[in-house]
Amino acid sequence: DGPWITxxxxxxxxxxxxxxxxxxxxxxxxxxxxxxxxxxxLLSHTLFTVTPxxxxxxxxxxxxxxxxxxHAKKTFFVNSGxxxxxxxxxxxxxxxxxxxxxxxxxxxxxxxxxxxxxNHRAAPYATGFxxxxxxxxxxxxxxxxxxGLSGARAAARTIEYLEQRIGAADLAAIIAxxxxxxxxxxxxxxxxxxxLQDWATEHGVVFIADEIQSGLGRTGTWFAxxxxxxxxxxxxxxxxIADGLPLAGITGRAEIMDSALPGGLGGTFSGxxxxxxxxxxxxxxxxxxxxFAEAARIERALLTGLRELARDYASIGDIxxxxxxxxxxxxxxxxxTPLAGLASKIAAAAAAQGILLLTAGSYSNVIRFLPSLAVxxxxxxxxxxxxxxxxxxxxxx
Ligand code: PLZ
Numbered sequence: 001d002g003p004w005i006t007x008x009x010x011x012x013x014x015x016x017x018x019x020x021x022x023x024x025x026x027x028x029x030x031x032x033x034x035x036x037x038x039x040x041x042l043l044s045h046t047l048f049t050v051t052p053x054x055x056x057x058x059x060x061x062x063x064x065x066x067x068x069x070x071h072a073k074k075t076f077f078v079n080s081g082x083x084x085x086x087x088x089x090x091x092x093x094x095x096x097x098x099x100x101x102x103x104x105x106x107x108x109x110x111x112x113x114x115x116x117x118x119n120h121r122a123a124p125y126a127t128g129f130x131x132x133x134x135x136x137x138x139x140x141x142x143x144x145x146x147x148g149l150s151g152a153r154a155a156a157r158t159i160e161y162l163e164q165r166i167g168a169a170d171l172a173a174i175i176a177x178x179x180x181x182x183x184x185x186x187x188x189x190x191x192x193x194x195x196l197q198d199w200a201t202e203h204g205v206v207f208i209a210d211e212i213q214s215g216l217g218r219t220g221t222w223f224a225x226x227x228x229x230x231x232x233x234x235x236x237x238x239x240x241i242a243d244g245l246p247l248a249g250i251t252g253r254a255e256i257m258d259s260a261l262p263g264g265l266g267g268t269f270s271g272x273x274x275x276x277x278x279x280x281x282x283x284x285x286x287x288x289x290x291x292f293a294e295a296a297r298i299e300r301a302l303l304t305g306l307r308e309l310a311r312d313y314a315s316i317g318d319i320x321x322x323x324x325x326x327x328x329x330x331x332x333x334x335x336x337t338p339l340a341g342l343a344s345k346i347a348a349a350a351a352a353q354g355i356l357l358l359t360a361g362s363y364s365n366v367i368r369f370l371p372s373l374a375v376x377x378x379x380x381x382x383x384x385x386x387x388x389x390x391x392x393x394x395x396x397x
Contacts, residue, residue, distance in 0.1 A: 039277030077271030081238035082110025106183030155195030181213030184361030220323030295323030338363035
């Protein structure tokens with residue numbers, strides 16, 4: 001219920017990870033549960049490409065309204081985030097007639113064969129699972145804490161790699177998480193993403209925003225792209241879209257979305273009606289605007305509390321994020337040398353106190369907060385107290 005999970009022994013666990021950013025409105029949200037139950041009594045499956053149903057089309061229209069940009073859009077629904085990434089790549093290749101996809105350092109895009117080739121980390125995502133998909137290149141990102149570069153400088157570096165290693169003539173798409181998730185909530189420097197989008201537009205490259213972790217209210221806006229003034233060509237959603245039911249979407253410029261042959265995109269369960277009904281309930285709640293205010297409140301509580309902790313513990317090297325997507329990176333005081341062991345000790349100490357905290361980061365040295373928007377300031381204070389106790393025990397001041 002809300003931010004709580006009760007385990008088989010009756011222990012109440014404060015869930016600050018939401019199944020990795022899925023139950024954004026909270027566990028068993030009454031409107032979501034009611035919508036899914038009602039739909040289950042009506043129809044649980046046909047197959048959209050054979051016998052289409054209305055709630056799919058309406059959800060597509062609603063996503064078109066809320067994703068950045070007022071251009072004509074279309075949406076295709078699938079079952080998981082990785083499947084959304086796969087389909088976005090197919091669409092971009094069909095549209096451009098080009099092969100290569102560029103992903104950013106510290107990215108995570110999924111666990112299927114194509115997407116595991118797009119992730120930054122080989123281990124544990126790809127090691128032993130090859131051969132990997134061809135024509136994927138990774139290029140430097142913007143990581144202000146580690147590279148100290150302005151958005152313009154970081155974009156110039158990324159673009160230099162794109163031009164030298166790939167060349168626009170072969171480049172179908174650039175994919176970026178506006179705020180990187182598994183990579184450790186890396187927030188790019190201002191103007192970085194828009195500089196990449198401008199370059200992509202100029203060279204006929206499709207810009208894909210993977211908003212699977214950062215989208216749909218999580219950062220206090222409909223999409224994290226808005227925080228950067230970014231209007232992507234394709235926007236990917238999953239995770240929080242149906243507050244726990246499996247669903248993902250690819251929403252994009254109509255002329256790009258129409259590039260595949262009729263019948264070229266599909267899937268048996270794609271856009272399951274029960275998941276779609278749950279997603280409508282999620283959008284109903286988001287449209288009240290209340291979740292955005294909650295995300296802003298959570299951001300204030302977490303940033304204030306973490307900054308206080310950072311005054312006592314120099315191992316907190318960086319605090320970053322937006323809304324209910326906030327993290328801190330643990331490093332040797334005064335340096336960027338990662339302290340992975342400290343992050344796992346803090347997460348374990350929190351778990352022992354009934355608080356579920358997720359780690360993240362390419363160096364496994366980031367603690368991330370992805371709470372449900374139902375989490376209260378008092379609960380956040382308790383969690384920060386437990387983190388403070390763990391820092392007192394394990395961190396050098
Ligand atoms: N893109 C930005 O965060 C999923 C991974 C959980 P799927 N992140 C959580 C795990 O251990 O596998 C994710 C993401 C971004 C794509 C995905 C993939 O989404 O629904 O897990 O396929």
